[in-house]
Amino acid sequence: MRLSRRIPFGEHFKLDLIADAFNLFNRTNIAAVNQLCDPTAGATCSAGQPTASYDARQFQFALKLAW
Numbered sequence: 856m857r858l859s860r861r862i863p864f865g866e867h868f869k870l871d872l873i874a875d876a877f878n879l880f881n882r883t884n885i886a887a888v889n890q891l892c893d894p895t896a897g898a899t900c901s902a903g904q905p906t907a908s909y910d911a912r913q914f915q916f917a918l919k920l921a922w
Contacts, residue, residue, distance in 0.1 A: 871919040
């Protein structure tokens, strides 16, 4: 999600205020799963279990000056 606001300063200068939100609802996004299963492990095989996830909720703010 992005919110932005442009503020003009005369004819040549513009200031942009920008706020970005990533993973705004903080849902778990799986990046990788375990693909291997040890046949000798029996019922403790962990194939298909998540091993990594993407970043949690993040915010980013910026100022941009154009002339």
